[in-house]
Amino acid sequence: MKYSQVLIGAAAASLASAHATIYNVWVNDVDQGTGNSAAGYIRSPPNNSPIKDITSKDMTCNVNNVAAAKTINVAAGDKISLEWHHNNNSPADDIIDSTHKGPVMVYIAPASSNGEGDVWVKLAEDGYDGSQWAVQKLIANKGKHDFILPSTLADNKYLIRGEIIALHEADSAYSANPGRGAQFYMECVQISVSGGGSTVLPAGVSIPGAYSDTDPGVVFNLYGGFTSYKIPGPAVWNGGSSGTAPKPPTTTPAVPISGQAPGKAEDPKSTPIATPAPIATSAKSPCKPKTSTDAPKPTKTPCTGKTPTTMATVATPAVSGTSAASGATVALYGQCGGQNYQGPTTCASGSTCTNYNPWYSQCVAA
The missing domain is CATH 2.70.50.70 (Coagulation Factor XIII; Chain A, domain 1)
Structure with a gap:
């Protein structure tokens, strides 16, 4: 391979x-x-x-x-x-x-x-x-x-x-x-x-x-x-x-x-x-x-002290066009680029950022 x-x-x-x-x-x-x-x-x-x-x-x-x-x-x-x-x-x-x-x-x-x-x-x-x-x-x-x-x-x-x-x-x-x-x-x-x-x-x-x-x-x-x-x-x-x-x-x-x-x-x-x-x-x-696990007809069991579930609304942050803070590096085999990618683009020592398609680039051994 x-x-x-x-x-x-x-x-x-x-x-x-x-x-x-x-x-x-x-x-x-x-x-x-x-x-x-x-x-x-x-x-x-x-x-x-x-x-x-x-x-x-x-x-x-x-x-x-x-x-x-x-x-x-x-x-x-x-x-x-x-x-x-x-x-x-x-x-x-x-x-x-x-x-x-x-x-x-x-x-x-x-x-x-x-x-x-x-x-x-x-x-x-x-x-x-x-x-x-x-x-x-x-x-x-x-x-x-x-x-x-x-x-x-x-x-x-x-x-x-x-x-x-x-x-x-x-x-x-x-x-x-x-x-x-x-x-x-x-x-x-x-x-x-x-x-x-x-x-x-x-x-x-x-x-x-x-x-x-x-x-x-x-x-x-x-x-x-x-x-x-x-x-x-x-x-x-x-x-x-x-x-x-x-x-x-x-x-x-x-x-x-x-x-x-x-x-x-x-x-x-x-x-x-x-x-x-x-x-x-x-x-x-x-x-x-x-x-x-039994076959007999079940009966309804009353329950008290129920705790209701609360649905939380999570705000989705806006995506910016800037990359991660300078100085950060990507480990070997980590993602380092691609369309809409927002992370660091500098690979760790001994590796280089290689593009595989418009949406994904990866740090590979130099």
Whole structure:
């Protein structure tokens, strides 16, 4: 292998630090404990790689669509929070790389279907509100994305499918250019609903099958001049009655962005999911986790002393055209240039800044 190829591979590997998976689920602001283990309640993949082929069966619940050991007991009308993380569920985790802007969605299907067929109904979605992407809100909220179960939802066991679509390489379809394409992150959480009504899920969509390369929300230039973003997939179900036609999808305005470069392709290698430390739920909430492994019908557990989650708004600083303070140097194999790059451009002694493309230059051995 040529030396230049090794360097390019090293540069790409350094960029593969943005992936995310679901680690925890909260019910009415009560942590249910870590769920992405062999004894957990999430159908978790072995690593945090995205799915890029929208025709793959792995679009359903990722690469490990196998029943988990436990199921979370919830009540109809409960607030559910899916907690996403990059490497682990520690407070210091970066959740997902901030460049991976895009929508966050939640689907539901009967657990008995195993996610197969036209069974997926969209419960929630968040795209772009004119100032922030859903992923930016997710990071600001420490990885949590909240939604409410319909209060009249019929008692049953369900799969909750959380999904992030990262658009930083979505300017081309994966089928046209496997080196690019939108990145899909998803997993399925097992829940058992009690205390509900008679509302059964309406006919849904098939996943894979809900998305197409012709969808403007799947092939989308995040760095070009755009005025709107349409979230792909079906409309959000209103949850009021069985089979009720959902509201038509909305198109949210977006501020035109220009002068930025397309995102860089990532190394296909991914980070294995770390084995998280046990969570002391008593320190976070006076309520105990409501997980079970038993088949009997669950009952709603009252909870007091709930601590509400606060959404924080993070202001995005304006990008200036100046570089980092003079005197700073870039370590060997570090980035030293590229369109819109704002860091230092002087390489450490014994290395030189080499340009690979208009958006990326790297310090390599002289």
